[in-house]
Amino acid sequence: MRIYRAKDYKDMSRKAANIISAQIIMKPNCVLGLATGSTPIGTYEQLVEWYRKGDLDFSDVTTVNLDEYKGLPRDNEQSYYYFMHDNLFKHVNIDLSRTYLPDGMEPDSKKACDDYNHIIHSLGGIDLQLLGLGHNGHIGFNEPGLAFETETHCVDLTEKTMKANQRFFASLDDVPKQAYTMGTKTIMQAKKILMVVSGKDKAQILHDAFFGPVTPQVPASILQMHNDVSIVADEDALALIPQ
Numbered sequence: 001m002r003i004y005r006a007k008d009y010k011d012m013s014r015k016a017a018n019i020i021s022a023q024i025i026m027k028p029n030c031v032l033g034l035a036t037g038s039t040p041i042g043t044y045e046q047l048v049e050w051y052r053k054g055d056l057d058f059s060d061v062t063t064v065n066l067d068e069y070k071g072l073p074r075d076n077e078q079s080y081y082y083f084m085h086d087n088l089f090k091h092v093n094i095d096l097s098r099t100y101l102p103d104g105m106e107p108d109s110k111k112a113c114d115d116y117n118h119i120i121h122s123l124g125g126i127d128l129q130l131l132g133l134g135h136n137g138h139i140g141f142n143e144p145g146l147a148f149e150t151e152t153h154c155v156d157l158t159e160k161t162m163k164a165n166q167r168f169f170a171s172l173d174d175v176p177k178q179a180y181t182m183g184t185k186t187i188m189q190a191k192k193i194l195m196v197v198s199g200k201d202k203a204q205i206l207h208d209a210f211f212g213p214v215t216p217q218v219p220a221s222i223l224q225m226h227n228d229v230s231i232v233a234d235e236d237a238l239a240l241i242p243q
C-alpha cells in the first residue's frame with residue numbers, strides 16, 4: 001500500500017488524475033473501474049482539463065462503474081449514470097458504448113447483477129479501480145457486515161449511507177433504499193486500486209480501514225490484502241495516519 005499525501009482537495013484530485021492518466025497512457029485500451037460520490041469529482045475535472053489540452057485520449061478506454069441505485073432512471077440527476085455523463089463522459093472522447101454501469105432500472109436484481117458480472121468477466125477484469133470511501137468504511141455500496149467474497153449484488157443501504165447521501169436528494173424519503181454494487185471480490189480482482197479520500201470527517205475511517213483489523217465491519221479494510229493499492233488523501237483525511 002502506498003499513501004500519497006496531498007495538501008488539499010485540489011492537490012489530491014491532481015495526484016489521482018495523474019495516476020489515472022499514467023494508466024491510460026501506458027495502456028490506451030485499459031479497463032477503468034470508476035466511482036461516484038463527491039470525492040472523485042475534482043479528479044474527473046482534472047482529467048477533462050488534460051483531455052481538452054490534448055494530453056489524454058479516451059477513445060480506446062472502457063469503463064465499468066462500481067454501483068448504481070436500484071430504481072432510479074438514467075435521466076434522474078442523482079443516478080450514477082447521470083453523474084458519470086455529467087462529470088466525465090460527455091466532456092471527453094470516450095466511446096459511450098464501452099461505458100458500463102449496473103442497470104438500475106432492471107427490477108430483477110439477480111438478472112441485473114448476473115448481467116453486470118458477465119460484462120466485467122467478458123472485459124477480462126479491471127486494470128485500475130478508482131474508489132471513494134464511505135463514512136462507515138463502505139466501498140462501492142458494500143456495507144459493513146457483508147461477506148467479502150461477493151461479486152455484483154443488490155444491497156439494502158444502511159441508514160448511515162442514506163443519511164450521508166440525503167444531501168443530494170430532496171428528502172431522506174427520496175433516497176433509494178437499495179443499490180446494485182460490484183462486490184468486494186470483484187474490486188479485489190482489479191489489478192490496481194486507487195482510493196481518493198478527503199476531509200476531516202474521513203480521518204477516523206481511513207485510519208480504521210488501513211491500520212485496524214481486516215473485518216467485514218469495515219469493508220475497505222480488505223484492501224490491506226491487495227498487492228497494489230494507492231491511497232491519495234489530503235492532510236485532513238490523513239490526520240490520524242502516522243507520517
Ligand code: GLP
Nearest residue numbers: 036037038039132133134140141
Ligand atoms: C457513495 C458511493 C461510494 C462513495 C461514497 C462516498 O455511497 N456509492 O462509491 O465512495 O458514497 O462518497 P463521498 O465521496 O461523497 O464521501
